[in-house]
Amino acid sequence: MPAKPRYRQLKELIIDRISTGELKPSDRVPSEMDLVDSTGVSRMTANRALRELTNEGYVKRVAGVGTFVADVTAASHVLEVRDIAAEIEGRGHRHSALVMQCCETAASDEVAAALECDVGARVPNVMLVHAENGVPIQLEDRFIRPTFAPAFLQQDFSAVTPSAYLSAIAPLQEAEHKVRAQMPEPDVRERLRMRKREPCLVVLRRTWAHGEPVTFTRLVHPGDRYELAGHYIPPGTETSTDSDVTVLRKFNL
Amino acid sequence: MPAKPRYRQLKELIIDRISTGELKPSDRVPSEMDLVDSTGVSRMTANRALRELTNEGYVKRVAGVGTFVADVTAASHVLEVRDIAAEIEGRGHRHSALVMQCCETAASDEVAAALECDVGARVPNVMLVHAENGVPIQLEDRFIRPTFAPAFLQQDFSAVTPSAYLSAIAPLQEAEHKVRAQMPEPDVRERLRMRKREPCLVVLRRTWAHGEPVTFTRLVHPGDRYELAGHYIPPGTETSTDSDVTVLRKFNL
């Protein structure tokens, strides 16, 4: 069996140290020569690893200075799924969350299909309403794979969002989104303090880790108080080398 | 003044040959050794250019065989904005478009801001309804920058979509999307044959070419007959080397 190429091993080494928190944003990452000395690769191999990590948004490099872990803003285009609490606080506003439900439920057809488990299986479920400066802006209805995160339901989700808790356990590897426009159910409408006849944006999100589906989440937003914004700059254009540009900010949820 | 690095010159050389149509999907791209012989760079430089073009979705490489221009499916994650006619025909269905309006209009505040022109300026505008097997699925209301594409209004948009026509004129360089849920205006509701109280997804899209905004488009979809789907695999994961996977299929509009 073929071993992974060394530049890839180097990348994973550094990604691990970032995702475990050993390296925090703006921390210094070992320089190319450090990696040469510590791992025995050639400088070009270390260069390729760090260069690809730059393109992927994990780190930032400054010629003549060094390589540093990218901050949250830049990391968003790696993770793509930003934590709503961080998003709100990044706007300088106050985030609060009201937990409406936090228990095991029997998997519906939709949930079972999404998480690839049996219909009726007991699935941890948490439902909460996120608010920005006290104004509700999102209902989060999240199901997680039973075997994943055993202590999930014991968390205090008014303090740490489910997204933040889960991403601390395992790094997100894949995400799938579906977006629809729908009329909200009456109870949802009330929770989000929506006007009558106001439609809502519904985002269905599945995430994977280690090749297995981990979470299935329904996110409901008031239609006229929130919008999804995405800005895309194809690679290969002049501006794409400017690593200060957020290449892709997709769903700011 | 510093010249562009040679690997970047090579990339642009090849991107140009693709975007002008000189190289078509599945055509063979010069091999690394070809580039070495024709341009005098070293093989590693040619390798870097072709490798980055692979990551960016322009070409596909097969070890032992060669490098080829990526086909439309893979190109979608470069262009990101797929042509709806191609999308529908890709499903094996029949696309048709009904042109409702095709004239110059005075720029509203919103249009003027989007296209960075004066309010009241005469702006080409086309509005049409796209249908899949006769069922209307999208209303397209498009404004284009006056100086861009002078012959725009003379086109027969029931035969060639505005998107296809414009992308033939200039390659898309940037795109910005905003997505909302809204109730449709009565005339739109009728054109899309929507039920009463059915909400719609509204996508506002701006595109740029050569650093200037080129088009501003409002796309309206019936809420329950259409959804936006996106699947994202962060780079650096195991699967990201498999170039058969569409790394990012964002708005299938």
Next chain:
DNA sequence: CCCTGCAGGTTGTATATACAGGCTAGTTGA
């Protein structure tokens, strides 16, 4: 006729080396 094996072209990776250019800190000199 078919199957095998091999040659040659192509990509993928790794290394050693070289030079240019940016940034920092410390030293030197006015």
Next chain:
DNA sequence: TCAACTAGCCTGTATATACAACCTGCAGGG
């Protein structure tokens, strides 16, 4: 004291070379 310079570290790019792995097509043997 302050300014200018410089040594040293770091990234960015470019080249030459090497070997492994992969695929195709062709030649030769069964």
